[in-house]
Amino acid sequence: xxxxxxxxxxxxxxxxxxxxxxxxxxxxxxxxxxxxxxxxxxxxxxxxxxxxxxxxxxxxxxxxxxxxxxxxxxxxxxxxxxxxxxxxxxxxxxxxxxxxxxxxxx
DNA sequence: TTTATGGCTGTCA
DNA sequence: ATGACAGCCATAA
Numbered sequence: 001x002x003x004x005x006x007x008x009x010x011x012x013x014x015x016x017x018x019x020x021x022x023x024x025x026x027x028x029x030x031x032x033x034x035x036x037x038x039x040x041x042x043x044x045x046x047x048x049x050x051x052x053x054x055x056x057x058x059x060x061x062x063x064x065x066x067x068x069x070x071x072x073x074x075x076x077x078x079x080x081x082x083x084x085x086x087x088x089x090x091x092x093x094x095x096x097x098x099x100x101x102x103x104x105x106x
Numbered sequence: 107t108t109t110a111t112g113g114c115t116g117t118c119a
Numbered sequence: 120a121t122g123a124c125a126g127c128c129a130t131a132a
Contacts, residue, residue: 006129023113036127042113043129059113067113074113 009033012046015020020086021102022095024062031104057081058102064095072078
């Protein structure tokens with residue numbers, strides 16, 4: 001396990017996210033053992049092989065919203081997936097992190 | 107090798 | 120609430 005890449009840790013954390021819950025990049029980074037590398041988490045997700053069922057759509061930014069990607073359609077897909085899991089944005093169009101943010105135990 | 111950018115975050119105005 | 124600044128480090132050129 002010591003030779004596992006940071007990506008592997010990130011993937012593992014993301015796969016750990018339960019359905020109907022979301023996590024922020026910084027949170028995933030911290031859980032993956034990479035505190036402060038929130039950005040890299042985003043890159044790791046972008047480089048995620050589709051071989052893994054990585055629920056990247058459950059990972060959002062600290063604002064509780066979907067980050068602006070180069071493809072606006074993907075943003076829509078992510079929003080739909082979250083909505084399908086019961087995660088709906090508030091009146092401001094943002095997800096209530098206080099309510100939907102994944103709270104891992106220990 | 108260096109430089110620039112980026113699916114971010116947190117703080118300050 | 121929004122906007123600007125700085126810091127972290129991997130990937131691309």
